[in-house]
Amino acid sequence: MGNGTAVRDALRAPTRALRQAIPEVYRGYRELHDxxxxxxxxxxxxxxxxxxxxxxxxxxxxxxxxxAHASVRHGATPAEAAEAIGVTFLMNGGPATVYGARAFDAFQEFYEKQSKEQGA
Structure with a gap:
């Protein structure tokens, strides 16, 4: 489906343009994020x-x-991601079944890529 890399790639240029327009805001957000x-x-x-x-x-x-990508980098397994996503069904109902599937697809994409890189 391309819910991982394709989404990140599509957002790269517009995000860069906005970051250049408001660099201080992005620095503050990055500090909060980290x-x-x-x-x-x-x-x-x-x-x-x-x-x-x-x-x-x-x-x-x-x-x-x-x-999804960061979860994989920090060692999350597909089972852990699936359970975390499953909780969203309780808290968000039907829309979580759609976005949850997208999230699991993205997680699996990054997980498989990392597994191949570590195995090679």
């Missing part, structure tokens, strides 16, 4: 899975792609 997702009482993997679930509930394809 601080919120840093390991603390919760590890980074758990925080990324939470962010992935929220991305599903917010129906944000760009957020789904970003946090």
């Amino acid at each position: 601080t919120a997702l840093a390991a603390g009482a919760l590890d980074a993997k758990t925080k990324e899975l939470i962010a992935l679930a929220i991305a599903v509930s917010k129906e944000c394809d760009g957020c789904i792609a970003a946090h």
Whole structure:
């Protein structure tokens, strides 16, 4: 389906243009992002899975792609991603079944890519 890399690629140019127009805002957001997702009482993997679930509930394809990729980088498994996404069904109902499928597709895309890279 292309819910991972394709979404990130489509957003790259417009995001770059906006970041150039408002660099201070992006710096502030990056600081918030890095601080919120840093390991603390919760590890980074758990925080990324939470962010992935929220991305599903917010129906944000760009957020789904970003946090699916980050979840994989932090060691999340497909089973962990599926369970986190499953909670969104409870909290967001029917729309979560659509965006949840997109999120799981993106997660699987990044997971398979990382598995191939580590196996090669």
